[in-house]
Amino acid sequence: xxxxxxxxxxxxxxxxxxxxxxxxxxxxxxxxxxxxxxxxxxxxxxxxxxxxxxxxxxxxxxxxxxxxxxxxxxxxxxxxxxxxxxxxxxxxxxxxxxxxxxxxxxxxxxxxxxxxxxxxxxxxxxxxxxxxxxxxxxxxxxxxxxxxxxxxxxxxxxxxxxxxxxxxxxxxxxxxxxxxxxxxxxxxxxxxxxxxxxxxxxxxxxxxxxxxxxxxxxxxxxxxxxxxxxxxxxxxxxxxxxxxxxxxxxxxxxxxxxxxxxxxxxxxxxxxxxxx
Amino acid sequence: xxxxxxxxxxxxxxxxxxxxxxxxxxxxxxxxxxxxxxxxxxxxxxxxxxxxxxxxxxxxxxxxxxxxxxxxxxxxxxxxxxxxxxxxxxxxxxxxxxxxxxxxxxxxxxxxxxxxxxxxxxxxxxxxxxxxxxxxxxxxxxxxxxxxxxxxxxxxxxxxxxxxxxxxxxxxxxxxxxxxxxxxxxxxxxxxxxxxxxxxxxxxxxxxxxxxxxxxxxxxxxxxxxxxxxxxxxxxxxxxxx
Numbered sequence: 001x002x003x004x005x006x007x008x009x010x011x012x013x014x015x016x017x018x019x020x021x022x023x024x025x026x027x028x029x030x031x032x033x034x035x036x037x038x039x040x041x042x043x044x045x046x047x048x049x050x051x052x053x054x055x056x057x058x059x060x061x062x063x064x065x066x067x068x069x070x071x072x073x074x075x076x077x078x079x080x081x082x083x084x085x086x087x088x089x090x091x092x093x094x095x096x097x098x099x100x101x102x103x104x105x106x107x108x109x110x111x112x113x114x115x116x117x118x119x120x121x122x123x124x125x126x127x128x129x130x131x132x133x134x135x136x137x138x139x140x141x142x143x144x145x146x147x148x149x150x151x152x153x154x155x156x157x158x159x160x161x162x163x164x165x166x167x168x169x170x171x172x173x174x175x176x177x178x179x180x181x182x183x184x185x186x187x188x189x190x191x192x193x194x195x196x197x198x199x200x201x202x203x204x205x206x207x208x209x210x211x212x213x214x215x216x217x218x219x220x221x222x223x224x225x226x227x228x229x230x231x232x233x234x235x236x237x238x239x240x241x242x243x244x245x246x247x248x249x250x251x252x253x254x255x256x257x258x259x260x261x262x263x264x265x266x267x268x269x270x271x272x273x274x275x276x
Numbered sequence: 277x278x279x280x281x282x283x284x285x286x287x288x289x290x291x292x293x294x295x296x297x298x299x300x301x302x303x304x305x306x307x308x309x310x311x312x313x314x315x316x317x318x319x320x321x322x323x324x325x326x327x328x329x330x331x332x333x334x335x336x337x338x339x340x341x342x343x344x345x346x347x348x349x350x351x352x353x354x355x356x357x358x359x360x361x362x363x364x365x366x367x368x369x370x371x372x373x374x375x376x377x378x379x380x381x382x383x384x385x386x387x388x389x390x391x392x393x394x395x396x397x398x399x400x401x402x403x404x405x406x407x408x409x410x411x412x413x414x415x416x417x418x419x420x421x422x423x424x425x426x427x428x429x430x431x432x433x434x435x436x437x438x439x440x441x442x443x444x445x446x447x448x449x450x451x452x453x454x455x456x457x458x459x460x461x462x463x464x465x466x467x468x469x470x471x472x473x474x475x476x477x478x479x480x481x482x483x484x485x486x487x488x489x490x491x492x493x494x495x496x497x498x499x500x501x502x503x504x505x506x507x508x509x510x511x512x513x514x515x516x517x518x
Contacts, residue, residue, distance in 0.1 A: 042351075051357050051515045069515075071279070074360035085352040087295035097291045101284075101360045137355075 001026055002048055002148065002181070007057035009040070009047055016055070017043050020204050027147070028176045029210070030193050033183040034259050035200035041183040042082065044200070045150045048181070049079045061148060075102055076147040080137055082156060088126040091119070091136045095143070102144040110143035116165050131157040138166065142173055149173070149180045155189040163189050187255040197255065199262045206262045209273050211253055217272050218261075219245040220254045230268050231261035244272065279362040288361045288369055295356070296342070303338070307331050307385035308392065315393030321401050324393050328386035329414050335382045336424040339374035340431035347515065348435065348442070357515055367508040374428040383415050422497060429503035436510045 002025040010016035017040040025031050035041050046052045047059050050066025059066060064073045087094060091114065099105035114121045117135035125133055134157050141149060155163050170193055174180055182190055197214060199207040209217075223229045223241040232241035240254070242261040262269045293300065311327045318324070346356035361369075390407060414420060430449065438445035 046351065046354075049354075049358050051354065053514060067515075069361075069363050071284070071360045071362050074358060077358070079354055079358055081351055081354045083352055084354055085349060086355065088298055089294060093294065097287075097294045098355075098359070100287045101291075 001062060003060045005058050007047065007059060008055050009043060009052065010055060023198065023205060023208060025179060025181060027179045029196045030174055030180045030182065031196045031198060032190060032194035033181055033198050039200045041200060042152050045079060045152050045183055049077055049150060078141050078144055078146045079150040080141050080152065080154060082153040084137065086125045086133065086137065088124055090124055091121040091140060094125065095140055104145035106143050106145065110139050113139035113142055113169060116169065117162055131159060134158060135162055142169055147178050151180065151182045153184055154182060155186050167193055191255050199259060201263055201266060206266050207269055207273065214258065215253055216248065217245055219243045219249055219251045220257055221251050231265050233260060280364045284361055285365045285368055288365060304381060304385055307382060308389045311389035312393050315396040319396055319398040321397045321406050324390060325406055325410055328389055332382045332386060332414060333424065335378040336427040337431050339378035340428055340435050343370040343373045343432065344435040363512050367511055370432060371504055374432060375425055425500040429500045429507065432507045433503055436507055
């Protein structure tokens, strides 16, 4: 479980990127971290894995401050950043020298994931394309079987077939003892995977709710006259709206629409979820 | 789980050297190649020995730089920064890297370069004599080794502290060091080394100089330890430059 309490951080003391972020991310879920550019999603992930120190407030991973670099905590925590450097060795060699740090690492599993992604584990990482390298890194990270996996824009650079492989592998990865946090702008790529949505804005956490809660409270689609519309926008399919779900009707959750509704009408959304 | 384990330290060293193997090999090749080039150009084994010694001194700067690459590369080396090793193991590795591995590699490559350059030397010389002078005057010279440790630990501290511009940080540290020396000189002049009004003798002549020398040596020997301890504290406070 990851908890943050009144977390504040800024690269300069004058301009905080994150202020007063209080979150509680439970195991057994795939959490989607959404927000506009520069709102601090990547920074929040870095704070969660202890490579940056909060200015105020605290972060806890499994009850432990990641800044303390507790070895047991880090054996169960991995981050895949959007941009990364890996050494110029083959993935197989990389896994051989890195796996002793991760007690649940499974080489067979990694080879299987590489096969699924069509990545050659014996090829040097620097001779791979950016997408191939990302797939290699994802294969390695999944094979480490860590309890907390943090992914920053994981689908950037992946081709269309790899995106579906990624979704399939990630869906099979999460169980009651594991959690995944995905920070992304490509919501369409992971829409079906996420079961908890966290929306960040300038004021902090604008929304933190499970998809079940969202579907229970809100309805997505074309509005009729009796619907209470919270937000609407013109799309190719016509006027699409986010409405109050008064009669517990079923609708397909559109994360993009939800995100736009949250950023445009924060108070209304907050009021709906605070009532619960 | 214990915060320090020798096994994990060895695993981390293996990870570091395998991951950076290409870079380390290229540095070692340069450490052999450049003195060899000097031997071809000058045909003088003494100038080759000087280049080898220069490389030995250079490792004090280089080792700190190489040991902190992940921390200096901002967000891109996340894997290396989040690898499950404690701060104690990380700093122990940095110390071993700068105090043992790089100086040792520098010694081996230095001797190798001197030996490989033999066909190019001219004049009367004894290779064994040059190698033994290299060993006794430089490589096994404890005060020089200590000075290198001091430089290395200061460089490590600068690398861990500097945020954006490493060159500016080194420059500031150098200016700071000069200012410190001048201030220390002034303080000593005004206290220990003042002129006596009566016999124009210096005060320090009456002080037990052996005692001063002893304590100076102790302080000098402990200074690298002090700087490495500071590095550990900085590392605990901050894992990454931003």
